Amino acid sequence: MCQSLPLPETEHANWASYQGGVPVRSHNQAAEHVQNDAYGEMILTVTPIFFDERYVDLRTKDLDTLLAYLAKLCVRSIGQPDAGLWEIRNGWQEHSFTNLMCRAGLERLERIKQAGHLGPISLDLTSARIHAADAILRGVQGGALRNGPTDFSNDAGLSQLPILGYPNRELCESTVLHITREPALRRGSEDTGFFYRYVREDDFGKPEAAFVICSFWIAQELARLGRTPEARAILDQVLLAANHVGLFSEHFIPATNSQWGNFPQAYSHVGLINAAFAVSPPWSDVL
Structure with a gap:
């Protein structure tokens, strides 16, 4: 990885496009976006390492250090405005999806810790998870989880x-059924x-x-x-x-x-x- 941003997104006004769709762009402005759901997703990605003995060799101090850092980033991201799952370019806001992913990541770290893995970590993971859960509930309206506390x-x-x-089955089912309608x-x-x-x-x-x-x-x-x-x-x-x-x-x-x-x-x-x-x-x- 070159650890540098891609070239700026460019519009090509005179280029022909697929079935007349305009404008034609090259590169992607998404490199400039803040998407805080990524931290929880990264924790979810590596969680199987601690519960599948085929991956025992991957349980390293470096991984523990990374997870402790991701936990801090999750806590820092709860309730904060970002571009969200869909890379919104303007009008960043607090997103329920980001809070949901932060909660999921923190909950998995609790389970990893309870299983006897994960080195010393300064965070109270249970309190952090509850903080994320409270933020999620601010986005609930009409029995379903919505885009965020300022956009229902x-x-x-x-x-x-x-x-x-997510442990509330009633909220899970109601949210999914709301989405099947809209x-x-x-x-x-x-x-x-x-x-x-x-x-x-x-x-x-x-x-x-x-x-x-x-x-x-x-x-x-x-x-x-x-x-x-x-x-x-x-x-x-x-x-x-x-x-x-x-x-x-x-x-x-x-x-x-x-x-x-x-x-x-x-x-x-x-x-x-x-x-x-x-x-x-x-x-x-x-x-």
């Missing part, structure tokens, strides 16, 4: 409450199985295309909540967004059956794999 719109990213192990992408009153990330305006106006991984998230979470038939119905619909060789893009417009955004999009395929496992019967049922 729905956000499909928050459908991940169940898979992140930001659902519909044809009239007909469900399509596709979802916008959100329907609020952002830096580019209101979203026009579904975000493919949102459908896979929601299918996965519905299955986790015991609503497997609904999850499979969504998955069956979304599989139609693949191209002739089974690849998914970042965005999809069902009305025109057209793929948009990054292609192929790894994020979408990870979502497909997780959702497919979630809706599949356990091995004990088929062997």
Whole structure:
């Protein structure tokens, strides 16, 4: 890694583009964004090292030091404005998703510590987790977790409450079901199985295309909540967004059956794999 920012994002006004989409840009302004959910996500990524004996050689003092540092960053990020999961360019605010990821990371560190791992750490992890949980609850309205305490719109990213192990099942289920109604992408009153990330305006106006991984998230979470038939119905619909060789893009417009955004999009395929496992019967049922 060169540890330097990429070149500035540039618009190319005179360049031809795919199906007339404008403007054409090179590079990405996202390098300038603060996305504090990343700290909790990094903790989640390395947590299996401490609970799977195949990774015992990776349990090092350096990893302990890194986790202690990430814990401090999680605590520092709780309740702070950032660009959020979706890399909002302007109007940064406190995001429930960031608070949720901070809580998830801190809770995993508690479990690692209780399992007898993790070196000395100056933080009271339990108090830090409770602080994050209190921040999450500030974003609850109408029984569902919303984008944040100053913006009570729905956000499909928050459908991940169940898979992140949030302990309030009622809030998990209510949030997921709210999201299945909005930001659902519909044809009239007909469900399509596709979802916008959100329907609020952002830096580019209101979203026009579904975000493919949102459908896979929601299918996965519905299955986790015991609503497997609904999850499979969504998955069956979304599989139609693949191209002739089974690849998914970042965005999809069902009305025109057209793929948009990054292609192929790894994020979408990870979502497909997780959702497919979630809706599949356990091995004990088929062997």
